[in-house]
Amino acid sequence: MNKAQSEHILVCIAWPYANSDIHQGNVTGSHLPGDIYARFQRLRGNHVVMVSGSDSHGTPVTVKAEELGRSTLETYEHYHARFLDLFRRLGISYDLFTSTHTENHFRVSQDMFLQLQKNGYLYRKVTPQMYSPEAGQFLPDRYVEGTCPNCGYTGARGDQCDNCNTLFESAAELINPRSKRDNTSLVLRDTEHFFLDLPAIAADSLAEWIHDDKEHWRPQVINFARGFIDGGLIGRAVTRDMDWGIPVPVEGFDNKVLYVWYEAVIGYLSATVEWASNEGDEDAWRDWWQNPDARTLYFIGKDNIPFHTVFWPAQLLGARGLYSDNPHATLNLPTDVPANEFMNMEGRKISGSRNWGVWMLDALDRYDPDPLRYYLTTNMPEARDSDWSWSGFIERNNNELVANWGNLVNRVLSMIGRYFGGIVPEPGALTAADEALLAAIDDGFDDVATFYDGCKFRAAVQEVLRLSTLVNQYLEETSPWATAKKDPAATGRALYVALQAISGLHVLWAPVLPFTSQTVRELLGEDGPLFGESVVRKFHEAARGHLALTYDGAGAAGRWERNIVPAGRHLPAPRPLFTKLEAAVAAEEMARLGVGQ
RNA sequence: UGCGGGGUAGAGCAGAGGCAGCUCGUCGGGCUCAUAACCCGGAGGUCACAGGUUCGAAUCCUGUCCCCGCUACCA
Numbered sequence: 001m002n003k004a005q006s007e008h009i010l011v012c013i014a015w016p017y018a019n020s021d022i023h024q025g026n027v028t029g030s031h032l033p034g035d036i037y038a039r040f041q042r043l044r045g046n047h048v049v050m051v052s053g054s055d056s057h058g059t060p061v062t063v064k065a066e067e068l069g070r071s072t073l074e075t076y077e078h079y080h081a082r083f084l085d086l087f088r089r090l091g092i093s094y095d096l097f098t099s100t101h102t103e104n105h106f107r108v109s110q111d112m113f114l115q116l117q118k119n120g121y122l123y124r125k126v127t128p129q130m131y132s133p134e135a136g137q138f139l140p141d142r143y144v145e146g147t148c149p150n151c152g153y154t155g156a157r158g159d160q161c162d163n164c165n166t167l168f169e170s171a172a173e174l175i176n177p178r179s180k181r182d183n184t185s186l187v188l189r190d191t192e193h194f195f196l197d198l199p200a201i202a203a204d205s206l207a208e209w210i211h212d213d214k215e216h217w218r219p220q221v222i223n224f225a226r227g228f229i230d231g232g233l234i235g236r237a238v239t240r241d242m243d244w245g246i247p248v249p250v251e252g253f254d255n256k257v258l259y260v261w262y263e264a265v266i267g268y269l270s271a272t273v274e275w276a277s278n279e280g281d282e283d284a285w286r287d288w289w290q291n292p293d294a295r296t297l298y299f300i301g302k303d304n305i306p307f308h309t310v311f312w313p314a315q316l317l318g319a320r321g322l323y324s325d326n327p328h329a330t331l332n333l334p335t336d337v338p339a340n341e342f343m344n345m346e347g348r349k350i351s352g353s354r355n356w357g358v359w360m361l362d363a364l365d366r367y368d369p370d371p372l373r374y375y376l377t378t379n380m381p382e383a384r385d386s387d388w389s390w391s392g393f394i395e396r397n398n399n400e401l402v403a404n405w406g407n408l409v410n411r412v413l414s415m416i417g418r419y420f421g422g423i424v425p426e427p428g429a430l431t432a433a434d435e436a437l438l439a440a441i442d443d444g445f446d447d448v449a450t451f452y453d454g455c456k457f458r459a460a461v462q463e464v465l466r467l468s469t470l471v472n473q474y475l476e477e478t479s480p481w482a483t484a485k486k487d488p489a490a491t492g493r494a495l496y497v498a499l500q501a502i503s504g505l506h507v508l509w510a511p512v513l514p515f516t517s518q519t520v521r522e523l524l525g526e527d528g529p530l531f532g533e534s535v536v537r538k539f540h541e542a543a544r545g546h547l548a549l550t551y552d553g554a555g556a557a558g559r560w561e562r563n564i565v566p567a568g569r570h571l572p573a574p575r576p577l578f579t580k581l582e583a584a585v586a587a588e589e590m591a592r593l594g595v596g597q
Numbered sequence: 598u599g600c601g602g603g604g605u606a607g608a609g610c611a612g613a614g615g616c617a618g619c620u621c622g623u624c625g626g627g628c629u630c631a632u633a634a635c636c637c638g639g640a641g642g643u644c645a646c647a648g649g650u651u652c653g654a655a656u657c658c659u660g661u662c663c664c665c666g667c668u669a670c671c672a
Contacts, residue, residue: 015672055672129670141670158670171670198669220602224667227600236669264672302602302666311669341602342665349665378620383610384603385665392608392621399621403634411631418630458610462620469620472635481630495630576632 008287008294010332011038011050012268014304015100018054018079019064022086023357024388025301025343025350028376033340033457034299035092036377039511039531040452042553043560049095049288050551051271054080056101057245058260059140066181072244076101084549086361088534090369091514096275097549100246100267103541104277108270109263110249112319113194113238117250121197121318122238129241130158130171131189132179138241139179144186146174191241194248196262198233198314205317209333210309216454218383220302221339225309236311238262265312268298269331278539278550288332290324295335297455301342308337338455341381345388346590356593358388370513371397371578377457377512390586398580405468405509406577409520411475412498413574415491419484424499425492426567434497437474441467441504442562448508449560457512464508471501496567499524504562516577521558525569528557 013034016022022031031052038050055061056076065075080099087097099105116122129138141158148156158171171177177186198206210229214222238259239248245257269289276284288294298308313333321327344350350357363372375393378400379386416422427434444467451460478494506520510530518530532553538545 017672058671060671218602220666224601228667228669231600234669240670259670261670261672267672300672304672305601306667306669307672311672344665379609386609389608395608395621398632398634402632407631407634409631411635413631415630462610465620469635473637475630476628476636479628479630482628484630578632580632580634 006045006047007041008047008291009038009041009049010268010272010288010294010296011041011048012296012298013050013052013094014298014300015053015055015264015267016083017058017060018056018076018083018099019060020079020352021082021359021361023350023352023359024345024363024372024376025357027090027092027360028343028380028386029301029340030299031087031090031092032373032376033338033380033455034297036457036511037297037299037452037455038093039514040449040560042531042556043507043510043558044449045559047287049272049275050093051096051098051268051275052094053096053098053100053105053267053271053548054083055260055264055267056080056099057257057263059143059242062242062244063143073101081547082361084536084547086364087549088536089364090360091373091534093514093531093534093551094549095551096271096278098267098271098274098539099546099548100264101544102270102274102539102546103543104274105263105267105270106246108273109246109258109266112266112269112315112322113258113262114249115319115322116196116315117194119318119320121201122194123197123235124192125195125235126190126192128172128188129191130177130186131191132182132184132186134182134184135179138189138191139181139186140240141171143180144171144174144177145180146171146177149173149175193237193239193256194250194253195235196238196311196314196318197235198311199235201314201318202229202233205330206310206314209313209317217336218338220341220383221305221309221337224305228306228310233310233314236261261307261311262315265307265315268296268312274539274548278537286323290329290331292332294332296332298334298337298339300337300339302339303342305337305339308334308339336455338382341383341385343376343379343381343386343388346390346593347387368515368579370516371401371581373512373514374401374461377461380457382456382458390589391583394581394583394586397578400465401578402576402580404465404472405505406516408468408472408475408498409502409506409523410574410576412495412502413523413571415480416495416499416571417574419480419488419491419495422571422573424565424567424569424571425496427493427496428489430493430497433474433477434493437470437497437501438504438562440470441501444504444508445560445562452511461512464505464512467501467508468505471498471505474498474501499565500562503565507558507560507562510558519575519577523572523574524565525571526557526563526565529555530558532556 011034014030038048041048065072130144144158147154239256240259242257248256272285320330375396480491480494483490506517510517
């Protein structure tokens with residue numbers, strides 16, 4: 001709208017583990033809200049960079065590799081490639097979706113480590129950890145099993161006993177600890193690690209930051225973060241005994257890597273740095289990380305709140321001076337962390353191991369991206385857990401997309417085709433009702449913008465749908481089909497006004513429905529695409545290469561405004577935007593899940 | 598155990614002291630341009646439960662129950 005004041009906005013989206021395919025909960029929780037927000041801001045003329053990537057390190061990936069009988073690298077590359085394919089097809093328009101297994105990310109993670117060390121926020125500590133003599137390696141607590149010292153249950157996990165719910169501070173409390181992997185006995189062995197001095201960072205800056213100007217944060221996010229920090233932090237290990245990951249840039253730590261929780265979040269920074277490099281402007285990332293007016297938003301699920309509201313800000317604050325001549329300069333902290341709750345499926349928790357979920361890449365083989373995006377937006381778990389149901393998907397598609405919006409476009413364009421040979425009619429002088437309708441649509445550009453800008457995407461959709469209904473009501477009142485013979489001027493005027501309303505509406509829908517809004521744009525005879533293009537590219541570094549999803553916004557012509565479709569323009573033949581789904585589809589999908597009916 | 602969020606018509610949600618609202622479904626009517634789509638009207642709720650404050654409570658207070666996440670070696 002106000003291009004003179006266009007802002008720099010960094011859209012950060014949680015990094016998915018490259019150990020399984022992405023389901024609808026992942027999409028509605030982080031990728032989709034981030035994409036809607038990014039597209040909206042691009043339409044407004046803001047400078048958006050939207051980043052994420054595959055989290056390629058960590059135990060979950062190595063465990064999956066063992067299951068598959070592949071190397072860890074192959075496993076990460078397999079899922080990473082599928083992520084890229086999914087996001088491109090679903091229209092998740094990442095400026096860069098890369099991975100943590102790049103040389104660039106290694107370097108940035110190590111740089112931040114060294115800066116934290118330089119600033120005195122890292123300390124070494126020797127602790128006893130579970131070690132498997134059989135496998136010759138340390139094991140994380142979750143892969144340790146033993147007898148519960150409290151109730152005697154022999155299947156207690158390293159962190160908790162499932163029988164009596166006792167929580168253990170360490171797996172060392174277990175009697176007879178053994179490896180979950182090969183059932184061999186484990187012993188305690190001392191190992192030295194670096195710890196992040198969270199209490200010191202909290203005292204120096206973090207506690208003050210979390211209490212400053214956070215009233216726009218969602219209550220579940222800010223209350224949790226404040227409680228967490230005020231409750232007292234303890235030091236947290238940033239290295240671990242493992243061979244898959246980023247080497248610790250310190251002598252004598254040869255068999256250790258940076259802990260995944262520590263390095264994965266650094267991806268937001270390193271991906272922006274990589275993006276700048278890809279764009280051919282090495283310093284461009286600074287406009288988002290060192291510019292005090294830039295906004296940085298983190299779209300994540302609720303399980304991720306502590307990492308993005310406590311640990312990551314602590315890392316940024318602790319690494320002050322990083323990539324700056326000013327030793328006190330801090331990279332930009334989160335402006336907002338609009339975390340979502342969880343989406344269930346047909347009343348039960350989504351579960352990969354029990355095949356209970358909608359695997360999005362699979363779903364795209366049967367459904368168009370916009371109906372999936374639409375249903376996930378209307379059911380986005382913004383304030384509480386929500387539920388995906390196949391019957392709900394079908395109802396929303398048929399009753400709202402097809403019947404309300406798709407039908408509106410189709411009926412108006414069909415009438416212009418039928419009564420005016422596809423040429424936009426001359427309106428003549430507009431009536432008060434005409435002006436009122438267009439004013440309502442124009443108001444929508446403010447009202448809906450407020451919803452998108454505030455990450456209230458469900459409310460945004462509801463408001464646009466209401467405006468769409470308004471146009472249907474207008475058609476009912478003006479009944480252009482009834483006046484066609486005796487008063488063609490009235491018919492022309494009504495269709496002209498309805499067409500201008502559609503011209504506005506398709507932009508209001510565009511962040512949620514980018515594909516069909518593009519179709520509408522073409523049906524209105526507009527040149528140039530609303531948005532840029534997502535492209536998978538291969539990048540090469542010194543010793544290795546990686547695939548990434550990128551966004552080419554050069555040709556994007558969409559603007560957050562109601563563009564006037566001029567009288568006299570010849571419109572192309574209309575075609576339906578959406579396909580009605582049979583009720584039987586729900587049963588088919590349930591059968592796919594193994595639910596008989 | 599502790600911390601945080603949530604429990605409002607059949608479904609999904611909004612409302613945060615003053616007649617309980619929205620979308621979808623449902624029932625009845627209208628229209629026929631449109632993918633049997635569109636428009637109008639009706640029915641449907643002890644606002645989780647129990648106390649309390651108030652002239653008045655979904656809304657504020659107290660207690661209880663239920664769901665979800667976190668509880669720090671799964672981001």
